[in-house]
Amino acid sequence: MNDRSGSKPGYGQNQASQLPRIVILGAGFGGLTCARALQAAPAEVTLVDQRNFHLFQPLLYQVATAALSPADIATPIRRILRNQINAKVVLGHVEAIDRQERTVRLRENGRLVAYDILVIATGARHSYFGHEDWEAFAPGLKQIEDALDIRNRVLDALERAEATEDADERQRLLSFAVIGGGPTGVELAGAIAELAKIELAQESRTMHGLAAHIVLIEAGPQILPVFVPSLADKARRSLEQLGVEVLTNSMVEHCDSEGVIAAGKRIEARTLIWAAGVAASPAAQWLDVEPDRAGRVRVLGDLSLPGDPTVFVIGDTAAVYRPDGRPVPGIAPAAKQEGNYVAELLLRRLNGSVSIDGRGGAAGMQAQPEFHYHHAGDLATIGHKSAVLDFGWIRLSGLLAWLLWGCVHIFFLISFRNRMVVMLGWLWSYFASDRGARLITGSGREL
Ligand SMILES: Cc1cc2nc3c(=O)[nH]c(=O)nc-3n(C[C@H](O)[C@H](O)[C@H](O)COP(=O)(O)OP(=O)(O)OC[C@H]3O[C@@H](n4cnc5c(N)ncnc54)[C@H](O)[C@@H]3O)c2cc1C
Known part of the structure; x- marks a missing residue:
């Protein structure tokens, strides 16, 4: 049973142990x-x-849109396993x-x-489906660094739009394209719309943020393809209420620093985000x-x-x-x-x-039974007051779905600290419309 097959101990492993x-x-x-x-x-x-941390990717879009800080959704792996005496962590x-x-x-x-x-x-x-060169213009969201890069790009574009006197340049800076209408794309588009059109517009003396144009581009016939069409339609309407333009049947054919070509049509956008594959x-x-x-x-x-x-x-x-x-x-x-x-x-x-x-x-x-997958349901949120939820036996949309979405995510966060910080952060931003992580970090680009 404790077969070590004669192989030698490796890095970080116990020389004396005979355990498998x-x-x-x-x-x-x-x-x-x-x-x-x-x-x-x-x-x-x-x-x-x-990495030395476990990352809760479902809330990564909230780091990208300044609602949460990286440490709110990441937990050191050693901390998680600190009481598990048979476990070692190797970076x-x-x-x-x-x-x-x-x-x-x-x-x-x-x-x-x-x-x-x-x-x-x-x-x-x-995956950029063979167009890896698009990554420079349309970063994807997978790691903390990606989220911080997107946060910097979005906030930087909004600040530049405030600063410029050139109306055409301002409109280009205020144009954002999110490519991919799955849950991540929908969540990003909704959150950017709220950030630009509601929160920043309220604080700005110019109110330029109100003119922000956010477009969500989906190759297929509906956004949120795993949802039934009625819920996907509700999500689309919620996005449109936030001022997001939703394009379906629009396969992206080209990305560059000034926008995309989708279904043969040029869409100008200074900030692109890839959520497509x-x-x-x-x-x-x-x-x-x-x-x-x-x-x-x-x-x-x-x-x-x-x-x-x-x-x-x-x-x-x-x-x-x-x-x-x-x-x-x-x-x-x-x-x-x-x-x-x-x-x-x-x-x-x-x-x-x-x-x-x-x-x-x-x-x-x-004697080994095969793996059997149990699908509990699908969830996606649109901004910080609406969501769609499909558990098969129940389908919901709107505020109630959003509350359930929030509870599910709090519950599945890995540590008690993360749960408390995220819950308090959400409560604060819900009532005060205040995103605590609205920082442009790094060396920054000169305005
Ligand atoms: C932005 C985003 C939002 C998402 N939202 C949801 C959601 O709302 N609900 C949902 O259910 N799912 C969501 N997902 C999908 C979900 O996060 C993944 O399905 C899930 O993380 C897969 O788990 P995993 O263990 O296979 O891989 P991961 O959780 O991605 O873990 C892979 C680990 O491997 C490590 N690793 C990778 N390569 C190497 C290497 N070469 N050497 C050492 N370590 C390596 C990584 O650092 C990472 O810690 C989302 C994903 C993303 C990116």
């Missing part, structure tokens, strides 16, 4: 959930991440995996982390397997790599399908369910007749 080494790559929703669910496992759990950027030697190589001096079981949960990044982390490359079209690793029903029961892939990096053939969506609850599932499977292996690397005989292998 479970190495988890990525401390996002999937990896962190898996690590925590292994709390009672008789194993040495090593969690590797390129490092994964750059290769050797499945023969069972080691993970980190970029930092080529350090090696040895494993008996490997769980890959390194998430996804933006994601591609999996390069795990398929590390594993030397053929990825699917979104770059994800195809896995078996137990989330292991075909032909290698020592490697599991979960979350946004894995291509997982439901019994009816629909893909499991790339959302946080799916990653968490997968993390829990793999932890339970490993606990069964550790406590049962199958060896930790799953090579304990056909009978034991067959």
Whole structure:
């Protein structure tokens, strides 16, 4: 059971320990959930991440639009695991995996982390569908740095619009295009509209912010494609009430520093934001397997790599399908369910007749139930007073949906501190219309 397969201890691992080494790559929703669910496992759990914090991505758009500060939605990984004595945290950027030697190589001096079981949960990044050069004009939102970059661009454009005497230049500066009408695009567009047209306009002597033009561009026939059309229509109307122009059936064909071309039409906008697509982390490359079209690793029903029961892939990096053939969506609850599932499977292996690397005989292998995804529902918010919510058995829109959206997000934030800070911040901004994080940081561009 405690098969170490003769491989040597690696960086940060206990030389004397004879416990099986479970190495988890990525401390996002999937990896962190898996690590925590292994709390009672008789194993040495090593969690590797390129960041020293877990990031609550669903609220990243609020950092990008100055409603929250980075630390409100990020928690140090060591703090989360401080009481888990079988867990270690390694800060490092994964750059290769050797499945023969069972080691993970980190970029930092080529350090090696040895494993008996490997769980890959390194998430996804933006995809520009082969137009990577657009990233310079239309940054995506995935990391804290992306959110701060977008915040700087938006606030900087609004300040420049205040400063200029040139009316044409002012209108260009006050034009924002958000590309991609999924939840992130909808949330960003609504929040930018509130920031420019309501909050900043109230504080400015010129009221120029009122003229801000925010356009949300979606390639498909409706925004929020996972929602039923009636809720998507309500979201669209809420956005329009905030002054957002919504364009559907408008595939973006070109981006540059002054705007985009969508469905053959030129749209001028000095600030572009990309919320249109994601591609999996390069795990398929590390594993030397053929990825699917979104770059994800195809896995078996137990989330292991075909032909290698020592490697599991979960979350946004894995291509997982439901019994009816629909893909499991790339959302946080799916990653968490997968993390829990793999932890339970490993606990069964550790406590049962199958060896930790799953090579304990056909009978034991067959006993593992397959992963089954449970979809609780979909949520998206529009500004800070409206949302749409579809839990299947109940569909809501407006303020009540927004209150539920807020409760769900507070509940799922990782630490008590984050929950309190975010809740108080929201209450303050709801009643005082005051965004506490409206800072232009970094070296700044000269006005
Ligand atoms: C802006 C935004 C908004 C979202 N909103 C929602 C929402 O409202 N609701 C919802 O359910 N889902 C939402 N999602 C999707 C959700 O965040 C993802 O589905 C979820 O985070 C996937 O979990 P994961 O564990 O696969 O990856 P992640 O949570 O992305 O974690 C991956 C981890 O791997 C680390 N990592 C990556 N590469 C390396 C490497 N080479 N070496 C070391 N470490 C590495 C990263 O630092 C990160 O900590 C949103 C995503 C984004 C970007």
